[in-house]
Amino acid sequence: MGKDRHAAELVARGIGKTYGDFKALDNVDLTIGRGEFLTLLGPSGSGKTTFLMILSGFTGASSGTLTRDGEDITRLPAEKRGFGMVFQGYALFPHMTVEKNIAFPLQVQGRSPSEIKARVNQMIDTVGLRGHEKKHPSGLSGGQQQRVALARALAFEPSVLLLDEPFSALDKNLRGSMQDEMRRLHKETGTTFVFVTHDQEEALALSTRIAIFNQGQLQQVASPRDIYDKPANRFVAEFLGEINLLSIENASQESDGFLARYGDQTLRLGREAGAKSATIAIRPEYVTLGCERANAGNCLPVTIRSMTYLGKITRIEATTAKGERVVAELPTHTVPAAFAEGATAYAGFAVERGYFL
Numbered sequence: 001m002g003k004d005r006h007a008a009e010l011v012a013r014g015i016g017k018t019y020g021d022f023k024a025l026d027n028v029d030l031t032i033g034r035g036e037f038l039t040l041l042g043p044s045g046s047g048k049t050t051f052l053m054i055l056s057g058f059t060g061a062s063s064g065t066l067t068r069d070g071e072d073i074t075r076l077p078a079e080k081r082g083f084g085m086v087f088q089g090y091a092l093f094p095h096m097t098v099e100k101n102i103a104f105p106l107q108v109q110g111r112s113p114s115e116i117k118a119r120v121n122q123m124i125d126t127v128g129l130r131g132h133e134k135k136h137p138s139g140l141s142g143g144q145q146q147r148v149a150l151a152r153a154l155a156f157e158p159s160v161l162l163l164d165e166p167f168s169a170l171d172k173n174l175r176g177s178m179q180d181e182m183r184r185l186h187k188e189t190g191t192t193f194v195f196v197t198h199d200q201e202e203a204l205a206l207s208t209r210i211a212i213f214n215q216g217q218l219q220q221v222a223s224p225r226d227i228y229d230k231p232a233n234r235f236v237a238e239f240l241g242e243i244n245l246l247s248i249e250n251a252s253q254e255s256d257g258f259l260a261r262y263g264d265q266t267l268r269l270g271r272e273a274g275a276k277s278a279t280i281a282i283r284p285e286y287v288t289l290g291c292e293r294a295n296a297g298n299c300l301p302v303t304i305r306s307m308t309y310l311g312k313i314t315r316i317e318a319t320t321a322k323g324e325r326v327v328a329e330l331p332t333h334t335v336p337a338a339f340a341e342g343a344t345a346y347a348g349f350a351v352e353r354g355y356f357l
């Protein structure tokens with residue numbers, strides 16, 4: 001096992017899936033690069049599992065094509081794709097020991113007994129199960145069982161590993177350590193990982209890129225940082241966590257940058273709006289709040305509505321003159337003593353942080 005092993009590129013073009021007249025997937029175009037850790041993220045029912053099952057070959061697409069390293073595999077059966085899989089409820093064989101579970105796919109492939117022995121041994125070490133190899137799944141914790149499932153899926157060195165919410169049944173601490181494990185396995189194997197989750201933090205922590213799904217449609221594909229800071233639309237902006245949305249008017253390009261009106265205020269923005277009227281999105285951690293009107297930069301008068309002490313930070317909710325909500329997260333030690341419900345404050349944000357949707 002090593003970086004020299006083959007990692008595949010998958011290209012989905014116009015993938016659709018219908019059940020009766022219900023569209024579970026609508027015209028999905030997605031290229032998954034060699035050795036990527038690509039995460040499919042979206043709410044329940046958005047089509048993530050359906051898309052993964054189409055990649056696996058267990059579900060056929062209603063339309064579109066799928067290629068692996070340029071070869072059309074749209075109609076190739078699952079067992080001929082040679083992808084590793086760790087699915088929800090894709091259980092271990094309860095009557096087999098850990099090492100027999102891991103050996104099983106290698107036996108199906110007809111590998112030699114000596115090769116199987118060596119591979120199983122190696123995988124036991126890779127996933128940290130030394131000492132547990134003679135146990136049955138019932139004698140293992142949930143996290144250990146998931147490690148066996150990972151070892152079984154990686155044992156035959158698949159060119160693609162497909163994972164559908166593999167840690168959803170684990171408690172929060174265990175999920176954290178399994179995430180570290182996933183990062184390490186991805187690095188060590190160099191394999192292409194396609195990972196499904198509905199957990200935003202998990203997606204941000206693990207992925208090279210994230211593909212956001214909603215109602216069967218692919219909304220955006222980008223790096224975790226770009227998905228978070230530069231959402232393509234309102235759905236992506238709101239799905240990734242709290243965000244302030246401000247409606248601006250009369251957006252225009254001036255000689256010294258991009259300007260827009262917000263009520264009777266002028267805002268300076270980092271990018272041109274697609275239209276005269278538009279929405280800008282700013283994450284709460286990029287909003288500053290002070291008692292005095294700033295002399296330079298963007299500054300909107302707001303009325304403080306609520307303050308919530310959260311330890312290190314204080315979350316402050318305010319409304320603008322237009323009645324739109326502005327949430328800021330300030331380090332608690334920087335919150336001015338004069339701040340109180342009903343008080344006026346001035347909200348600011350850097351030019352490049354006002355991102356047009």
Ligand SMILES: Nc1ncnc2c1ncn2[C@@H]1O[C@H](COP(=O)(O)OP(=O)(O)O)[C@@H](O)[C@H]1O
Pocket residue numbers: 019024042043044045046047048049050051
């Ligand atoms: N076999 C099926 N028959 C009918 N509808 C289905 C079937 N499989 C999935 N769906 C529907 O397709 C949509 C997407 O499902 P799924 O891909 O499982 O979503 P996710 O994994 O994002 O939660 C859901 O509305 C689901 O009810």
Ligand SMILES: [Mg+2]
Pocket residue numbers: 048049050
């Ligand atoms: Mg699912």
